[in-house]
Amino acid sequence: MRLKHIDILRGLAALMVTIFHISVGSLHSKQIAGYAKYGFTGVEIFFVISGFVLPYSLYKSNYQIQHFFKFILKRIIRIVPAYFITIIISSLLAYTTGRAIMSITGISLHLVFLNSVFGYDNISPVFWTLQIEFVFYIIIGLLFTYILLSNNKTLAFVYLIIAINLYNPNLPVINWLPFFAMGILIFNLMFTKLNAYVFWGTCLVLTFINIKTHDIAEAVAALFAVIFILYAKLEYFPVFLGRFLLWLGMISYSLYLIHWEMGRTAVSFTRHIHLISNMDYLRLLIGVLVSICSAYLLYRVIEKPSIQAARKIEY
Numbered sequence: 001m002r003l004k005h006i007d008i009l010r011g012l013a014a015l016m017v018t019i020f021h022i023s024v025g026s027l028h029s030k031q032i033a034g035y036a037k038y039g040f041t042g043v044e045i046f047f048v049i050s051g052f053v054l055p056y057s058l059y060k061s062n063y064q065i066q067h068f069f070k071f072i073l074k075r076i077i078r079i080v081p082a083y084f085i086t087i088i089i090s091s092l093l094a095y096t097t098g099r100a101i102m103s104i105t106g107i108s109l110h111l112v113f114l115n116s117v118f119g120y121d122n123i124s125p126v127f128w129t130l131q132i133e134f135v136f137y138i139i140i141g142l143l144f145t146y147i148l149l150s151n152n153k154t155l156a157f158v159y160l161i162i163a164i165n166l167y168n169p170n171l172p173v174i175n176w177l178p179f180f181a182m183g184i185l186i187f188n189l190m191f192t193k194l195n196a197y198v199f200w201g202t203c204l205v206l207t208f209i210n211i212k213t214h215d216i217a218e219a220v221a222a223l224f225a226v227i228f229i230l231y232a233k234l235e236y237f238p239v240f241l242g243r244f245l246l247w248l249g250m251i252s253y254s255l256y257l258i259h260w261e262m263g264r265t266a267v268s269f270t271r272h273i274h275l276i277s278n279m280d281y282l283r284l285l286i287g288v289l290v291s292i293c294s295a296y297l298l299y300r301v302i303e304k305p306s307i308q309a310a311r312k313i314e315y
Contacts, residue, residue, distance in 0.1 A: 004246060005229070005232045005233055006249070007245075008237065008245040009049060009225060009228050014252035015245075016042035017042040018263060019284070020040050020042070024037065032280055041220075041221030043129055044225070045222070050133060051181060051186070052184070058144050063144060065142070074313050075134070079130065079306075081305075082298055082303045084111060085302050087111075089258070089262075105120075110127065113135075124260050126256060126257065132173055136177075148187070151188055154194070165212075165213055178209045182203055182226050183226075250299070254296070258295050263290055263294075270282075
């Protein structure tokens, strides 16, 4: 059920976030940081993708509400093992560099995505999005059968999200739902025959909400993701670039998890290599390559077996 052009978008989003995190704060060059400063919007692209892919996946597998716990179990098996290994890697790097290591309680709360609820910081700054994603899994699992297969109910749900964000734009989790809602609308446009004018009108309203609650760069990134999912095709890309982004999309989850620790560690290490310590473009390239190689290893050893195990659970 993989959609190749969405894998390309995943790969692009993961690369954007990786370059952003490695370049901002890790390098001397303000010019590179300026080029990469909008890379953080890859997160919003991921949210739009999830908003579409999760309903699409449930639709294709004939999901019913009685399958809810199996669905959550599948998601846990799919995402937690690589996440757990990344937590271990982060803790080991913290130990070797003399940074404080989080308590067992804090680490345990990470594994059930509740560390923020109980006041524990994220071990890695990228982990916050997994907590948002997991809340979305629960929402989709509960609402899909009763709401998302009906255009009127879907629109009512989306405009409820809009109303809540207009009333209080600072509610945690809720203020990210408009990005997911754009993906949900794509699903309805493609599979439940949502009127195109209603679709684009609602997307524009969601874009306004995203500008109001976040900023224009994030809103534009989300709208770009919508257009890309609807209209991009694999053949639009040069062969090598398309294949590379497809491959990057395959390992995008692992890359998202691991790049903060491995990429930034690699860049920090290059400060001590005299010949390249001032060559920021080369140091950035090394950080990105180390991130990608580490992600591929994590994918092959942990993530891919997790995907295969999750697929064995059928509705």
